Amino acid sequence: MDEPDVTVADRRWNRAVRHPVRLVTRAVDTALAATGCHGPVTVVLADDRTVRQMNWRHRGRNRATNVLTFEYAPMQARGGVWGGDIIIAFETVRREARAARRDMAAHLAHLVIHGVLHLAGYDHHHPGEAREMEMHEARLLSGLGVANPWKQGRMAGMRERRP
Numbered sequence: 242m243d244e245p246d247v248t249v250a251d252r253r254w255n256r257a258v259r260h261p262v263r264l265v266t267r268a269v270d271t272a273l274a275a276t277g278c279h280g281p282v283t284v285v286l287a288d289d290r291t292v293r294q295m296n297w298r299h300r301g302r303n304r305a306t307n308v309l310t311f312e313y314a315p316m317q318a319r320g321g322v323w324g325g326d327i328i329i330a331f332e333t334v335r336r337e338a339r340a341a342r343r344d345m346a347a348h349l350a351h352l353v354i355h356g357v358l359h360l361a362g363y364d365h366h367h368p369g370e371a372r373e374m375e376m377h378e379a380r381l382l383s384g385l386g387v388a389n390p391w392k393q394g395r396m397a398g399m400r401e402r403r404p
Contacts, residue, residue: 245269245282251331254286258346261286268350271381272357280324281313282360284353292330307333308352310359327356347387354381 247262247269254261265284273279285291289305297303299311313324329352338348358374365371379389 243279243281245284247284247286249286250291251286251288253288253331257331257335258349261346261349264346264350265353267385268353268381269357271384272354272361275377275381276358276361278323278361282324282327282357284327284329284356286349287328287330289330289332292328292333295328305330305333307337308356310356312360323360325360327353327360329353329356341390343390347382347390350385350387351378351382351390354378 245266247265249255249261258264265286269282269284273282292309293303293305295309296306299309307330309326309328311326311328313326329349334348334352335345337343338345341348355374355378358377363370363374363377365374375391379391382389
């Protein structure tokens with residue numbers, strides 16, 4: 242399995258999340274192992290401006306979002322060889338984490354797993370697909386020591402585990 246290429250493009254990630262590169266690498270590796278997929282994955286910890294520009298250029302939406310994924314090659318069936326980029330927006334992630342009263346590291350781990358699952362062919366356009374993806378995310382996050390973000394009435398956060 243290839244090691245993910247992680248770039249911290251916005252320095253605020255280093256102050257907001259302890260060892261962000263290690264955390265992202267663990268989250269990518271966990272999701273890759275669970276999906277059986279392999280191939281190069283690049284994760285860029287960016288800012289809202291960068292994500293908004295990419296969202297506009299590639300998807301025609303002039304707004305920032307928490308995570309964008311881009312496949313390198315047309316998707317094959319789950320379990321195939323593939324690769325892609327995952328770009329995550331700092332300000333949006335910080336805002337979402339605060340609103341949900343979640344640890345920023347926990348939210349980052351969730352979004353990285355979410356992005357890898359998208360690259361592996363998972364989606365959430367229909368209720369059944371969304372539920373399957375959410376359950377898969379919750380199982381993978383549990384292995385990283387992150388509480389289920391989909392469980393209502395619970396302050397989800399990260400247990401003290403080294404990334």
